[in-house]
Every structure is written in structure tokens, then in C-alpha cells.
Amino acid sequence: MRRTCEGILVCHEHNHPHVLMLQIANAFFKLPGDYLPHDADEIEGFKMRLNERLAPTNPKEGDTEWEIGDCLAQWWRPNHETFLYPFLPAHVSRPKELKKLYLIHLPPNKVLSVPKNMKLLAVPLFELYDNTARYGPQLSAIPHYLSRYRFEFVDEEGNVSSVTPGGGPTLPGPHGLLNLTGVQTMQGDAAAVATPQAEKEQQQQQRQEGSDDVRLENGH
Template identity: 80%
Template sequence: MSTITSSALQSSQAPILPASFSANQPKTIRLYPLSNYTFGTKENQPEEDPSVLARLQRLQEHYEQYGMRRTCEGILVCHEHCHPHILMLQIANAFFKLPGDYLHHHESELEGFKSRLNERLAPVGSQFSGEGVNDEWEIGDTLAQWWRPNFETFMYPFIPAHVTRPKECKKLYFIQLPRSKVLSVPKNMKLLAVPLFELYDNTARYGPQLSAIPHLLSRYNFEFVDENGKVVAVTPGGGPDGEPQTKVLAGGEENGDIKTE
């Protein structure tokens, strides 16, 4: 690792390396390049509810039958130009969300979550074969819990003091992506790779939950691996030239880079 660090820090003027500053850090996370992953599409998955009011009505019916609803979503991270990117879904060219969904009342937390991830992102049929097609999801740390105190759209990263029976808890988990994986998105959605700097402090476009992801990931150090499995940069460190930007990976009418606000 010392060789990697020194090469990553090379410049016209040698840096002054500080004393160790990694006490009580969680493990360093290895990120693989976006080009390692294969993306495809599958049949449409229409939204269950035609409107926000219908969605809140269904939430109330669930609460009356089974109690608080449990929702699980995943923060899937890869890198482009040695900058972390988050894989997320875009619905109707406007609404952004992380892969995942609510659990059925009888499901265990992690197994139910894996089922929701497969429903959204697993390939179907014989569209793909080979490495990365049927790999298990590696569910990592719980990074955040958001609470819905009432049958309304607002969620908070805490339970308000006057609330004793929240109606929904949404948990966000870190998903450690393997070296390669095949992902398929429903045709009526887009799968995007969004750089952290695009999410940071951008509640107007992404809302409070998604724009908080850079804060949630700041606890980790990263090492960035190229297509050949070689570590090319570490945190802190440098990387190859290039400007990270949001990419459409699959779904929608067109694929490729997209402009962001």
C-alpha cells in the first residue's frame, strides 16, 4: 500500500505527508470502475400507485393491518475517473430513487431486501450469461434511517419528539459491489451513475435523502481500482484526468451522458 500511496501522490513538488490520521475508521472500501459492469433492460415495472394520495392511502392500509412499514434501499457505489458514483433509478425523467422498496410484512429484513433488489436490477431469462449474472448482493452497513411520522410525504432522519408510533422506517444500506456484475433495469426507468459532487447540497434536484449520501459516505476511505484490478488511487490521492458527470446506464429512450441542472 505504501507504494500505491507514494505513486498516487506524485507531483512536480513532493507533498508533506501528515502523521497518521485514521484512528477508528471503518474499513477502506474498494471501488471498481463503471466500465466493469454490464447494463441491460427488462420488462416495464409500472408504479403500484397512480398518485401520491393513492400511495399514502396504501401506506395507511398497511399500517392498520401490520403496523409500521419497513422500507429498504441500497447505496450502490462504483467509480469513474476515481470519483465515487452512486447507481440510482430515474422514473418518468423526473423522480430519482435508490434501488429497493418496502418489505412485505412476513419477510425478514435482509432476505426481503435482496428480493427487492433482484426485482429492480437482476437480469431475467437468458439475456446475459457468465460472470456477475447471479452474484449474491453483499449488504453492508446501515448508513441512515429515515422516519415517516404520519401518513404524509415528509420523512425525517429522526423521530420527532411528539411521535410515538411512526408509520414507516426507511433504511439505507451500503452495498459493496463486486468486481463485475450484470444489472438490468425496467424499460420504463433509467439507471443512472451520479457523482457525489452532483448530489452534495442539491436538495432542490434530489431531495434531502439523496443529497445526504455524500455525508453518509464521508466516514469511509476509498481505494479506486482500474479494469485490470490494479489500485490506481486512494483516499486521499490523485487519479486520471477527466470530468465526472451523471451517466445514463440503461433504460429510457437514449443511453449515454446526460446534462444535469
């Protein structure tokens, strides 16, 4: 049976939780992670996959260290089809894949490296919630997984700027959620973490600039 582990990396912007996701070809979204070697320890193999996907080319101290938290969900692939279930059907005795989603505890600052053909997006929970049409059933269920936690939002100086009311365990521990500015992603010479809204504004600006160029050419 194939074993797959993916990480839920949570940060915040404007005191609202965001999940870091990889976007492929401006359409497909996935969490960082991959399938594990058949003989690898689950946690150590998962850390190895995270380093392959997100660690800088020339890592510094701490860049390859990951704090793996709770297992938030398990998804089963009963056969060779693409669809996964959050339960194992009773008639299936030999499933083809088990995918686990782990909470990743981020430090106050973290440098991530992504390939040039991918983008690292910080997607807010309100956009993921009940949005299976865009993100699919696995990713759109992340707000449900995180609803059991109590959030502490930490600013750039390490001070708790806001706390969600209510009881429950604190996410992700004594540091709370780091601000989005505490995360950098390296793509070639650029370093930025985008949000879906910023992506839309950038695409709209590019289309507008392209239409302006056409009008100038026609004017000549």
C-alpha cells in the same frame, strides 16, 4: 409499520465516487429497493427486492447475489404525509414507516437489468452534495454518509489506481470501488450506464438534430 430498504451502490469514474440511481420519467430519482413484506427477514427481504428491481430476466451465476454492507441512515415517516425525517420525533409513538439505506458492496463486474421506462444513472457525489432542489434531502445527504470511508479506486484489471488520503475504514472492502465500466445495465437491446452530464449532452444533441430537421423541411 411499513419497512423500506434501499441500496447505495457506489462505483467510480475518473477516480471520483458515483452513486447508481434509477431515474423515472426523466425527472424523479430514487435508489433501488422497496418496502418489505411484513413477515420477511430484513436482509433477505431486501435482497429479494433488489433482484426484482435489478436482476436480469435470465440470471447467471452470481447475478442474484448481493453483499449488504453497513446501514448508513434511517429515515422515519411519522404520519401519512410524504416527508421523512432522519430522526423520530419525540411525540410520535407509532410511526408509519422506517426507511433504511444500506451500502451495497459491488463485485468487480455486475450485470443489472432495469425496466425500459427507467434509466440507471451514475451520479457523482459532487452533484449530490447540497443539491436538495434536484435530489431531495435523502439523496443529497449521501455524500455525508460516505464521508467516513476511505476510497480505493480500482481499474478494469483489478489494480488500485488511486486512494483517497487520510484514515478511516476502506470502502467497500478489499476490492475497493469498481470502475464504472465494470457495471452494465440491460435495457432492451442496449447496455449502458449513463451519467447526468452524458444525459444532458444527449438531450442537447437530440434537440439540435430536431432543429436541423425543421430547417431542412422549411428549405423545401
